[in-house]
Amino acid sequence: MAKEDQSKIVAIVSYITLIGWIIALIMNQSKKTELGSFHIRQALLIYIVWFIFWWIPVIGWILNIVVFVFWIMGLVYAAQGQKKEVPLLGPLAQKWFKAL
Numbered sequence: 001m002a003k004e005d006q007s008k009i010v011a012i013v014s015y016i017t018l019i020g021w022i023i024a025l026i027m028n029q030s031k032k033t034e035l036g037s038f039h040i041r042q043a044l045l046i047y048i049v050w051f052i053f054w055w056i057p058v059i060g061w062i063l064n065i066v067v068f069v070f071w072i073m074g075l076v077y078a079a080q081g082q083k084k085e086v087p088l089l090g091p092l093a094q095k096w097f098k099a100l
Contacts, residue, residue: 004081006027006031008078010024010033011024011036011079011081012039012075012078014043014078021043021047025100035078035081037100040097040100041093041094041096041097042086070087074090
């Protein structure tokens with residue numbers, strides 16, 4: 001499998017549930033790629049924000065709709081092989097999770 005295909009798979013899998021994120025993280029450790037790392041960082045922050053908003057009644061649940069849209073955007077960017085940040089969360093994820 002080509003390195004480009006592997007990085008795209010890692011990027012996509014990182015958005016498929018938290019278990020998928022863990023699998024993507026493990027896959028990316030053996031052959032670290034820029035695309036895979038980018039989406040692993042972004043997906044992690046999306047999951048964290050989703051979890052926080054989940055516990056805030058009404059307003060948090062409404063905001064989770066926005067987070068869901070960001071999740072869809074990230075998944076689409078990953079499937080297209082693009083390193084494109086989702087609004088608001090993308091730049092923060094790249095800054096805060098540099099080690100991943």
